[in-house]
Amino acid sequence: MTGQPNTRLSDLFGLAGWSKGELARLVNRQAAAMGHPQLATDTSRVRRWIDMGEIPRDPVPRVLAALFTERLGRVVTIEDLGFVRHGRAGRRRDVRHTDNPDALPWAPERTATVLTEFTGMDLMLNRRGLMSAGALLTTGSTITSAMHDWFRTGSGNTGAPGTSDARPADPAGLDRYEAAPIGLQEVEELEASVEVFRAWDAAKGGGLQRKAVVGQLNEVGGMLAYRHPETIQRRLWGVAANLAVLAGWMSHDVGLEPTAQKYFIIAAHAAREGGDLPRAGEALSRCARQMVHLGRPDEALDLLQLAKLGSGEEVLPRTRAMLHTIEAWAHASMGRGQAMRRTLGEAEDLFVSDKGDGPLPVWMQTFKSEDLYGMQALAYRTLAEHEPSAAKQAQYFAQKALELRIDGRERSKIFDHLSMASACFIADDPEQADRYARLALAAMGSNSSRRTWDRLREMYRLTGRYASYSRIKDLRERIEYAMPKDQSKKPGLSGA
Numbered sequence: 001m002t003g004q005p006n007t008r009l010s011d012l013f014g015l016a017g018w019s020k021g022e023l024a025r026l027v028n029r030q031a032a033a034m035g036h037p038q039l040a041t042d043t044s045r046v047r048r049w050i051d052m053g054e055i056p057r058d059p060v061p062r063v064l065a066a067l068f069t070e071r072l073g074r075v076v077t078i079e080d081l082g083f084v085r086h087g088r089a090g091r092r093r094d095v096r097h098t099d100n101p102d103a104l105p106w107a108p109e110r111t112a113t114v115l116t117e118f119t120g121m122d123l124m125l126n127r128r129g130l131m132s133a134g135a136l137l138t139t140g141s142t143i144t145s146a147m148h149d150w151f152r153t154g155s156g157n158t159g160a161p162g163t164s165d166a167r168p169a170d171p172a173g174l175d176r177y178e179a180a181p182i183g184l185q186e187v188e189e190l191e192a193s194v195e196v197f198r199a200w201d202a203a204k205g206g207g208l209q210r211k212a213v214v215g216q217l218n219e220v221g222g223m224l225a226y227r228h229p230e231t232i233q234r235r236l237w238g239v240a241a242n243l244a245v246l247a248g249w250m251s252h253d254v255g256l257e258p259t260a261q262k263y264f265i266i267a268a269h270a271a272r273e274g275g276d277l278p279r280a281g282e283a284l285s286r287c288a289r290q291m292v293h294l295g296r297p298d299e300a301l302d303l304l305q306l307a308k309l310g311s312g313e314e315v316l317p318r319t320r321a322m323l324h325t326i327e328a329w330a331h332a333s334m335g336r337g338q339a340m341r342r343t344l345g346e347a348e349d350l351f352v353s354d355k356g357d358g359p360l361p362v363w364m365q366t367f368k369s370e371d372l373y374g375m376q377a378l379a380y381r382t383l384a385e386h387e388p389s390a391a392k393q394a395q396y397f398a399q400k401a402l403e404l405r406i407d408g409r410e411r412s413k414i415f416d417h418l419s420m421a422s423a424c425f426i427a428d429d430p431e432q433a434d435r436y437a438r439l440a441l442a443a444m445g446s447n448s449s450r451r452t453w454d455r456l457r458e459m460y461r462l463t464g465r466y467a468s469y470s471r472i473k474d475l476r477e478r479i480e481y482a483m484p485k486d487q488s489k490k491p492g493l494s495g496a
Contacts, residue, residue: 006053008082016071020046030063055083075121111269116221126211140299144306151310181226190239202409206250207448217243237274241267255450281311289326297330321350322367325375332379335386370404373397377419384426394423411449414440418455425462434471
């Protein structure tokens, strides 16, 4: 007991709208459902948790996390409740202005626990059909300042070679199974499953397989409760990092932004635990790309600096080229044409300097020439909002990307079509714009990516000046009809 109020729990308690007596009764009922019928909580104990900073014993933190997750419709973890382990009180000044609310970075022994707890709560939301809402993104500057020194200290600690002693983890997610050691064959099967999930996501979007990826990641967290031989342990951390990136990307793809950000941070920790610093940096670059998409390019630039730092010295030129394309997009969003062009030039130089002397990591094998061109098209299309003359370059790179899109990654192809359509509208070529917009719209019906609808809404805004053209009028009507209801209420479809 700290003697000080647990302001995190108090904030969430206020959002939930329960009385202390109601919460006590719910804790007892939920605990019984989870196999702990002996638990007996009362109003005075709830008051001590909130007002005096008392940290209840297990299973109460897990019970409370489950209750708040269901009530608020977003993942709430034990640390979100202020029940921070290792004797640290959970204190926070304000839910809107937080100093490192996730207590970044996590100690090595905490990563598997955080991973398993968070995925367990996410799965509970999936099962009950609840939407993740009401959470706030951690700012890019907060993540950067919290993790800067941590990245400079090198890779994580994976344990002594050849050990396989059980490492007990804190009880966490509701979907934890009884963990057991695994062998090389199981790790290889897990690595193969990541590639299957990655291909599905690229083809169909993140909505359809997100639950499966989160469930697989939850199981891997259980496996990490054991200390395996070093080779297996490192590869298992690699699987965790790859699955966490994929879970984050799928969450971002369907608009679950705070959930996505948490998975990207989990991925960075997991990659570092496995000694893969380039993967840790790439995971954080996903946070940066997410920030540009959400209209926060300045925070994206902060995160990219951290991603470059976290990637270490062994990062490949192609990985560095990919990081540069995201940086260029951020500059374009801020109207910095000179900085964008310089950064894209550096990206091109890095990309062509990759001679393929060694195998690319699996997570970089999808960044091909068409992806470089696609990001160049997106950057120039974004800059064209500030400098209309940039639209011609956007068209050029979008066309080059589309000519190479033959590998079934339909979502990327949709984005290229939308970049082309938007650039054509800005370049005063509505006939060509209409053609590419219709190609994108036709493909979006079989794709679960919400980000494609976000980009379509941006393109729709550009159709306004041509609304009197019969073809464009028909296009606008088709977009309005096809747009998901929650998307049609967003800015951009209300009279653009």
